[in-house]
Amino acid sequence: MPTYFVGDVHGCRQTLLALLKQLEIKAGDTAVFLGDLIDRGPDSKGVVDTVWQLRAVGIRVVSLRGNHEQMLLNALEDADSEERWCYHNGGQKALESFGVSSVGCIPAEYLRFFEGMPLWYETEGYLCVHAGLNFRASDPLSDTHALLWLRHWYDDIDYTWLRNRILIHGHTPIPLQIIEEQHLHLTHQQYLNLDNGCVYAPAYSSQGLGHLMALRADTQQLFAQPFVG
Ligand SMILES: [Mn+2]
Incomplete structure (x- = not known):
């Protein structure tokens, strides 16, 4: 029963569907989403619905909280946070996918889903987080802000x-080339970034971005699904 890790989907539902097809994922398998299902891309609601459909057909789903789900949750708390999320971080696209104009109008079942997302996940031989780990903390898994936001932390591992x-x-x-290099050195470097910015296709394709990535845990096979518009 394979486990698959899936990178940042950011509302790219068609790309996610194409990736899942490529993985040939089936009942009994596990899909671990690394966070940022939502924002920026065309169909955040559709991505969540797709994730829920996986559960409905017997696939085990773990969906980590990303900083974008966190920003959505923060937006429920005050107007400044809602503005920051909507106008500076792609939240507007998420609202449009729900057909609503404010975060409070997103149906409660979706809000509960975002609220219930774990910040990290461990499975045989792997530790999954959305962003990074603060290795200067006595317990790196206790620094929630780092789990959601940290960049450039490999030197501190x-x-x-x-x-x-x-x-x-x-x-x-x-x-993609850097991801492939990390994948090549997986055994001794022990880290892999699965974010190839699929939502930034096609504008940034010339910079090597634009795929939705996945890794199969047991075989360490890497999958790259080009953005589907
Ligand atoms: Mn993120």
Whole structure:
């Protein structure tokens, strides 16, 4: 029963559907989404619905909270946060996909889903987070802000703490070539960024972005699905 890790979807529902087809994912398998299902792309609601449909057909789903789900939740709290999310971080596109004009009008079942998302996930040989880990904290998994937002943390990795686990994360779009290099060195570097910025296709395709990425845990096979508009 394979486990698949999936990078930042950002509302790219058609691309997600194409990736799932490529994975040949089936009942009994596990899909671990690394956060940022929503915002920027064309169909945030549709992405959540697709994730729920996986559950309905017997696929085990783990969906981590990304900083974008966090921004949506923050937007429920005050107007400044809602403005920041909507106008500076692609939240407007998410609202449009729900057919609403304010975050409070998103149906409660979706809000509960975002609220219930775990911040990290561990499975045999792997530790998954959305963004990164603060290895200067006594417990790196306790720094919630770092789990959601941190960039440029590879130099701080404490391999004694990490043991034999491989870190899987998203959050910072990097070119496909760099992802492939990380994948090549997976065993000794023990980290892999699965964010190839699929939502930034086609504008940034020349910079090596534009695929939705996945890794199969047991075989370490890497999958790259080009953006589907
Ligand atoms: Mn992110």
